[in-house]
Amino acid sequence: SVFMIFLFCVCPTVRHSLRNFYTASTGVPNFPEFVAVGLVDDVQTEYYDSNTQRAVPKQDWMEKATADEAGYWDSQTQISQSNEQIFKVRIDTLKKRFNQTGGVHIVQVMYGCEWDDETGDTNGFSQHGYDGEDFVVFDLRTKTWIAPTPQAVITKHKWDRDTGQNEYLYHYFTQECIDWLKKYVGYGRSTLLRTDLPSVSLLQKTPSSPVTCHASGFYPNKIKLFWTRDGEEVHEDVDHGEILHNHDGTFQKSVDLDLSSVKAEDWGRYSCVFQLYGVMEDIVTKLDPKVIKTNWGKTEIERDGGGKDTFGLFVQLNLRAFVCLNKSQEEKSAVLTTGLC
Template sequence: PSTLVITFLFVPLCPTVLHALRYFSTASSGVPNFPEFVVVGLVDDVQMVHYDSNTQRAEAKQGWMEKVTADDPRYWEKETQVSKRDQETYKDRISTLKKRFNQTGGVHTYQRMYGCEWDDETGVTNGFYQFGYDGEDFLAFDLKTKTWIAPTPQAVITKHEWDRDADQNERWKNYLTQECIDWLKKYLDYGRSSLLRTELPSVSLLQKTPSSPVTCHASGFYPNKIMLFWTRDGEELLEDVDHGEILHNHDGTFQKSVDLDLSSVKAEDWGRYSCVFQLSGVKKDIVTKLDPKVIKTNWVKPSDLTIPIITAVAVIAVSLIACIGFRVYKKKQGEELKSISPWTEFNHKIRDMLF
């Protein structure tokens, strides 16, 4: 008999995860209904700090961030003052860059992203500090040489100016490689109950029609360091598969799907295929065998329908197609934007956090 095989997982006490602390700042000019300056701080993609030019105040976005005042009673006051200073500085820089790029009006953005990463098993760390203008790379800090990289001619003036400030560059290296890592570990400890938790997903096989690809959909997992893929005879499939993006759920967990095109696969060979879910730090996988009996679908044979039911299903199908079509459009649109600008993910994060 056909069965749905799920291998239950045993979670180790200390799952291995690459943790990250990131700060994103965006100054904008000519953007309607959007703050002129926004700062967001994230630990492992969870927003914990927010400031914008409308509120003029740095605020906690997670309850556990209130613990920071035990280590530094003036933390929020200092964060607010730093953001206010950056707000004025970045506004002036947009004016300067518009002149360098020979621009007059229009919409313009000046952005900064900096932070650090820490592997909790190997102890390996990494730091990053970079700027963008109008969605393109503008400057990046080289930790090894403690100098700035200018990918565009308009950034060379700033590069030379900042390279001469050796003391400041040394301070940035120390922050990115030491102080930032210390703060990252503190934040992880503050939010241990949520940031260091492990949640396993429910895995479902979905199919729109008998001729459509079969979708393996995993939802409800945390953290988002996962692998989801199809196998044939135990080997990962690289062809006839389409990987979706990792998306946020409203409860803070994540979801992801991967499609398998079975148009050239014989029915008797379906049993050779399985969907595999792997979560970072977890020893065993969730394996779901491809079985027609466990596939969920809203498709019904036309001969089994009465006219009223046909009408109802048609309405549902149109709505479903519209939703799927919009999702595919947004996905393709996102892929196209990413191919144009490395700052697209940055902008999407800020947009999602504000709206």
């Protein structure tokens, strides 16, 4: 059974994010050599790849960007095309740095900023990776670069010496990026600031498997999903899954509870609780064998409708090109494309 509990609580503030990614690859079949995707509050907003050669909006409300910058999409296309060429060189440079020849290799850059719309607190970040490992990371506080691997020390020293560029990055992450994030949130306010409650199901693959509490269709992704026993949160024998994207822009999450050591008569003491930011109601689902969807009983595990895949993993490359105000095309491209030589 599912019911609501009304609580009077102090809810957390809304922390918005602008995350931009570049991914360049070599040796990966049937995948573009360069991809750029942008996300606002984890919602994909724009996309570019080396096959299409065009930056395009992924949300209708992103068309409003041209009101603040004429030719916005042409500019984004030119930036991505320029960086596509630079990243091809970058992969070759890093392969030499790591004494590599052929094979599959991937260079990734993630950068962006965060803004708390209640406290005004902000943060910026820029992380460069190679073959799935951190390569260099920008320290916003010291305006210097951190090199977690020996092969990155050369790059760190070179970029640390470019104090002018680092000052600009600090300015971008603390001002320009925040300004654009606020604009994007304004463009998509009706979408980004909405709240959607999920459907919550209890699932079990076999009689001896853990019981999975699965919530799908919620928005935003600022949630908490957990098991309780007699009203107290359970931490032992619990396995939390990651928050995943659904195809319709909402999210899903699961949390497993191992009941192998729990007596059948004690199952009724357990409940799954879902909490969504900004909503004063908890969705509480009591652990009742009659409502568990199984692979062996009358109630079979089904896939959610509306394009939501209960056990599917929606993989989304989060990549996007830089947006820099009041900069020439060359300066825009230079923000994150400093050479790695």
